[in-house]
Each structure stands twice: as C-alpha cells, then as structure tokens.
Amino acid sequence: MRLNTVKSPNATSYYVIKDYKKNGKSSTKVVEKLGTHQDLLAKCGDMDPVAWAKSYVEALNHQEKAAGFEYIAKYSSARQIAKGKQQTFRGGYLFLQSLYYQLGLHKICQKIDKASKATYKLNDILNMLITTRILDPSSKRSSLASAQEYLEKPDIPLHQIYRALSDLAKNSDAIQAALYRNSKQLIKRNDRILYYDCTNYYFEIEAEDGMKEYGNGKEHRPNPIVQMGLFMDADGLPLAFSLFNGSDNEQPSLKPLERKILNDFKLSKFIVCTDAGLASHSNRLFNSEDDRAYIVTQSLKILKKHLREWSLDPTGWKLKGSSETYDLSKIIKQADKDEAVNQAQMNKLYYKSRWIKENGLEQQLIVTFSLKYKRYAEDLRQKQVERAELKIANPASLEKKKANDPGRFVKRLSVTQDGELSEKNLYFLDKEAIAKEAQYDGFYAVCTNLDSDPLDIIAVNKGRWEIEAAFRIMKSELKARPVYLRRDERIQAHFLTCFIALLIYRVLSKKITARLPEASPSGESIVKTLCAMDFLEKEGDGFIPTYTRSDITDALHDEFGFRTDLELVPIKEMQKIVKMTKLKK
Secondary structure, eight states: OEEEEEEOSSOEEEEEEEEEEETTEEEEEEEEEEEEHHHHHHHHTTSOHHHHHHHHHHHHHHHHHHHOOOOOOOOOSSOOOOTTOOOEEEOTHHHHHHHHHHTTHHHHHHHHHHHHTOSSOHHHHHHHHHHHHHHSOOOHHHHHHHHTTBSSOOOOOHHHHHHHHHHHHHTHHHHHHHHHHHHTTTSOOOTTEEEEEEEEEEBSOSSOBTTBBOOOOTTOOSSOEEEEEEEEETTSOEEEEEEEETTSOSGGGHHHHHHHHHHHSOOOSOEEEEOGGGOOHHHHHHTTSTTOEEEEEOOGGGSOHHHHHHHHOSSSBEETTOOOOBOHHHHHHHHHHOHHHHHHTTTOEEEEEEEEEETTEEEEEEEEEEHHHHHHHHHHHHHHHHHHHHHHHSGGGGSSOOTTOGGGGEEEEEEOTTSOEEEEEEEEEOHHHHHHHHTTTTEEEEEESOOSOHHHHHHHHHTTHHHHHHHHIIIIISOOOSBOOOSHHHHHHHHHHHHHHHHHHHHHHHHHHHHOTTTOOOHHHHHHHHHTOEEEEETTTEEEEOSOOOHHHHHHHHHHTOOOOSSOEEHHHHHHHHHHTTSOO
C-alpha cells in the first residue's frame, strides 16, 4: 500500500491505495480515504499532515505483514455485477498440484520436451489432465473447460493436448520408472511384496479397432475392450501398468511387465501375489527364479483328487495361538446347534498346510476355513437356489448359463422313464450340483514357494483387496472408462494419466489419513473436500474462501504448509501459495 495525493482547485485529498495485477496488467485500488488536508490538520495536531499520512500507511503495511490487515468492503444493493466477469475460482487443485511437483513430474516433462523439441508445454498439459482427472473426470475437452475455473487458468489449445498424448504414450515406461524412484523420496513404499491383477475397460464403439477387441469384459458389455495389467506394492501404491489387446489371455501379461520392473525399476527381490486366474505354471516357475517368490490363490476344485480330499478333510486343522488340532465337523455341528458358539466362531480362521512337488515345482499348499465365509456362501447359494426355482417356472431363461448363474442348479430331463425322447423338457433342481458346490463353503487355498509360517502367508495374501480397490477407484472415481479415444497411442496416454492420478490420489489419502488416524477419512471424502474448496474474488484485495472449514481442510493445510482458510487471502499471499505448490520439497 502507498499514499496517493489528489489535488483539486478546492482541496488536497489523501488516499491509501494498493497496487495489484489483474490478468498480467497493473491496476490500483483505493483502500481507504484519509480525508482532505484540512481534515488531517485536525487529526494530527502539530504533525505535518503528509508525514502523518505516510506514517499511517507504513503502519498499515507493517500490520498487514505481521498480523493481517482488517479489510473494509463496500457493496451496493443497486449496482449490478459486471457481465461475463468470473466471480469464483476453484482452489482445491493446489494440493494436488503440490504433489504433482513433489513427484518431480515437471522435471520428467522437461526432459521429454527437450528430447521431442515440442512447441507446447507438456508440463502444463499433464498437470491439468491429472488434477481434472481427480477433481472432475471427463473428456479432454471438458477437462480443459473445467480447468478454466482454476485460480490459474491454463492457456492450452485443445489440439495441443492431443499432440501431447502421443509424447506421453512414447515415454510411458520411462515415466512410470521415474515416478517410482521419485515417490520413494516422498512416501514409504513396501516393494518387497507386489500384487498383480488385470482388468479391462470398454469403448463406446461397435467394431474392433487396434487394441480394442471383443473379449471377456468384467462388466459384460457388448463392446470392444482393452485390458490392463497392474502391479501394486504392499502399501497400496500403484507401481507399473501395461495394456494389451482385449481378446488376449491375461496370464501371459505378467512376465513382460515384471521384466520391466526388474530392468527399469532395478528391483530384484520381491514376492508376487496373484489370483488363481493368473497363477499359471509358467508364471509360478518364472517367480521361482533368482530372489523372487510367489503367493497365488489356488482353486481347490482343480487340485488332484488326493490333495482335494486332504484339503476338505475335517481333521487336522490348526488355530493361531493354540497347539491343538481341530475337527471342523464337530465345530460346525456345535455352531449349528448353539447360536452363541456360532457367533464365537465367526472371527476364527482355521488352517492346515503341506508341501507338494509337481511338474518341477515344490510349493506349500495352505488351506484355510472360515465359518463366517461358509455362512456367507450358504446364504448366497440359498438365494440363487430360490432364483433357480423361479427359472424352472420360466424355462426360456435357462438357455444361457454363466459361472454364477442360478441356472447351474437346474437340471433338464429330455427323456421319459422308459428312455424314450420326450416332446417336452422337464426341469428340476439339481441337488447333486448344489451339494457338490456346498462342500467347498468356507474353504480357501493358496500356494507358495516360500518356506514361511502359513499365517504370515495368509496375511500377505489378504492384501490383494488393495489392488481390487485400486481398479474400483480408477473406474468409479477417476472414471477411466468408457474411453472415447480411437488411436492406440492416445489410449495408452489416457491410462497413463489415470495411473498417475491414482498414485497421487493414494499418496494424498495416506498423508491425510496419517494426520487423522481416528477419523480415517476415505479418499473419496478427501477429494469431495477438495472439490468444494472454492474462492470468491474480492478484486484488488484477494480471495474469500466459500468452503466449510473441517478437520480434513485443517489436515490438508497442515500437511502442505500453507493456509487458504483465512477470512481473506490477500492477492500476494495467494500468489505466494501458488508458487509454493510448484516447488519440490
């Protein structure tokens, strides 16, 4: 602030004015009218009015720097707001932008720019794509429009975004490897245990094209799909991903991506955990090499007869903290008779283990039994049996059977008791099929080449839910699908931005949860808070927060080292905050 003197034929007046910049142009604003020369003579006594006024302005500047400044705003109920003038701005992206820079993505973009001799600013484009993917996921065009509401409006033509996608796709592997290295400086990562799984994403098209092929889509849509393989560490942070054709078998996808981790990430000693669908003999052999190991879900139904019988044998079961062995048939019988016993057994996990050697592989088979899981499976099947009975009344719906379709419990009889062909099919419940499936209720198995305590193996395998949650976040919250891009390289870049957004989402969630351990806010609630962090501009003065202050907003400000929850954030302070978010800590 400074003193401004205005002279007129009748009087000399003194004003406190403030310089500021608006859209890169300098402007001034009257903060306070001090009065005329005669007014100040009456106020300051023997002191020179100009000296008094300068001293007053100096005191205001000191107050603003030291303890804040009391702003007085004047509004008129008769004056209209300016047409087309933006009044509110989004500020929640600042926290995401800070993580973006802390992960060194700006430097990664600089290297790509230098190598490709790009005429556009890749960093601005990627930053915008990541923050909007988390806050307001949509198409590239809509994302650019959404970012125009930010405190910093990106000056990016739409065609440059599509050009940038090509450069991002070409450098996808290098970006993933660099992100891993940079993230280790920002947050703890347990890369001794890696989880791998696959999912797929559908496209709103009717014909196959490039990677987009018809396949076994997770959502059972009649659209072409692209498949993704994802590695995640034991802390729930995404590590690396790859894409492959929609019609390909997912089992061979593990080894190429794992080789990239071995070569580009310089990791060599880790345990790979997968579900049964990815637990091929080839993948198990691959992860028996060098210092690697595996833990895989094992289907009991496809085990050899003697192993299946051993797994389902009710005798010889162990329980953590006990040296006894237990008979499951007795436990289940008691639980069926006594509800108190049933409830007491709900959180107990029984287990047994043995070593097996087949096809050049020596591995430990661990089987668990949970009464809680058994009850869940029984309840689920009973509902399916009831639906199967309804299908019997409407046989037309029985023509197509899927793995979990109730129709699998319905049997068709097309001959008479004399063995002759019947003109009419008879349908009835297949009790043999129901009983055959029921014998597996409550049982779960894994195989591993680790000579470790079965309980430790079971605990590691339980972490697989994190990668399933990661896919749900990408699909529901980050809206990675449906995909509207056509070119394969742009599709690769789209999923790269989703992958980076997921990493930032997870890092942010972990940092805020660590500050609020009792509340343990979900990632969704944190993002919802960021989306609400808007500001009303008071031109010439600063920005007024319009959001509700909460424990989450407090944790955000404490974690990132700046505050936007003041009654008014002065222009220079907001500029300082924006600059802070672009510094790597």
